[in-house]
Amino acid sequence: MVVLSIITRNGARKGLVFRRMLEATLQVPYSSMVLVDDSDDDSTSRVVKEFADAHGKELLATRSRLYGYVKATRATGRQTAIDIFLENFSDNVLIQLDDDVILRDGWWNEANGALNDPSIGMFYGATYDVNDLNEAGNVQMDGARLKALLMSFLERGRTNDIALRRSALAGIRGSFGIIPPELHLYEDAWLMRAMMCLGWGIIIGFTGAIQHDPVKLSQAEAGVVNADVDLHYTRVASKYGIIRSVDLLDDILKLPATLAALPILTYRRTRKLGPVKGLKVALAETHVKLLYRYVKVKGALTGSCNKLKYKH
Numbered sequence: 001m002v003v004l005s006i007i008t009r010n011g012a013r014k015g016l017v018f019r020r021m022l023e024a025t026l027q028v029p030y031s032s033m034v035l036v037d038d039s040d041d042d043s044t045s046r047v048v049k050e051f052a053d054a055h056g057k058e059l060l061a062t063r064s065r066l067y068g069y070v071k072a073t074r075a076t077g078r079q080t081a082i083d084i085f086l087e088n089f090s091d092n093v094l095i096q097l098d099d100d101v102i103l104r105d106g107w108w109n110e111a112n113g114a115l116n117d118p119s120i121g122m123f124y125g126a127t128y129d130v131n132d133l134n135e136a137g138n139v140q141m142d143g144a145r146l147k148a149l150l151m152s153f154l155e156r157g158r159t160n161d162i163a164l165r166r167s168a169l170a171g172i173r174g175s176f177g178i179i180p181p182e183l184h185l186y187e188d189a190w191l192m193r194a195m196m197c198l199g200w201g202i203i204i205g206f207t208g209a210i211q212h213d214p215v216k217l218s219q220a221e222a223g224v225v226n227a228d229v230d231l232h233y234t235r236v237a238s239k240y241g242i243i244r245s246v247d248l249l250d251d252i253l254k255l256p257a258t259l260a261a262l263p264i265l266t267y268r269r270t271r272k273l274g275p276v277k278g279l280k281v282a283l284a285e286t287h288v289k290l291l292y293r294y295v296k297v298k299g300a301l302t303g304s305c306n307k308l309k310y311k312h
Helices: 016-027 043-055 074-088 107-115 143-156 166-176 187-197 224-240 248-260 262-273 275-302
Strands: 002-008 032-037 058-062 093-098 101-103 120-129 161-165 201-211
Touching: 002 074, 016 043, 016 093, 016 101, 016 107, 032 043, 032 074, 043 058, 058 074, 074 093, 074 166, 074 187, 093 101, 093 166, 107 120, 107 161, 107 201, 120 143, 120 166, 120 187, 143 187, 161 166, 166 187, 187 201, 187 224, 224 275, 248 262, 248 275, 262 275
Parallel strands: 002 032, 002 093, 032 058, 120 201
Antiparallel strands: 093 161, 101 201, 120 161
16 A cells, blocks of 8 residues: 655664654555665665564665756655656555654554545645654644744645655656756655646645754854755746745735845844854845745746746
8 A cells, every 4th residue: 555765865874863764654554665865875775674674674775866867866866766656566655754754653644544535645744843842742833833834835845754646646747747856955846836736635734743854054054055055946946936925915025024134134144153254144045035035926926837847
């Protein structure tokens, strides 16, 4: 019924998080797993093989297919897992899991219940940050934080922990081709938009999962580098019309508000990073916010399903 796929690069370096991610999958009744491993060495594949052997799981491990692109990306990893699933298995559901996401108890019960509806093509379990947990390990967040999580999903989707229906994946491949390999970011938005274009339902579940990323830096710490990356991939995503506003008036109003907030942002960044670097970071972050909001507005007004096909 179910195949589990894991997309990773150097997942084993995350230590206990990676092993807990694997253990948490045992709530799912899968007998086969697909590992798409673009790591720098074989340490991750060895950990997964040991886990598969210990729990009697069939393992098919591979690197990303490149689909004519210059390098492996999140999109090539995700598409490789989808293609291997369609080509080698007859199961009805593919679960895709990132290497730093730990499923909470009850995740599969919620996903399975959602997929019992034949109109549902995708189930996504809300991913909570470790900081959203209280001392008892329960998710605790205020209404504003929960609303932000939902709005983010509706705008661009998420693929941290998803269950996908086979017929939906086959339909997407037939209608739109592959996930554009250049979408190292926003491949989640493409997949969700393709589902919606074909009329498949999408359900978000709130049992969810906990996302750990011990190497992630804040934008202020990473400086201009993060902003440059975000700018590049936002422009790429704009080609496909996949990021769309779900509150058009609010996003239109926030365009000038973003500029108005620049002096305060500059003050905060210069206090932490110094005058030169602080100004660069503040300008870069403002540029990213302006472009992202513009792309959301543009997508809501002009985006169409015809734009989804990969432009070689």
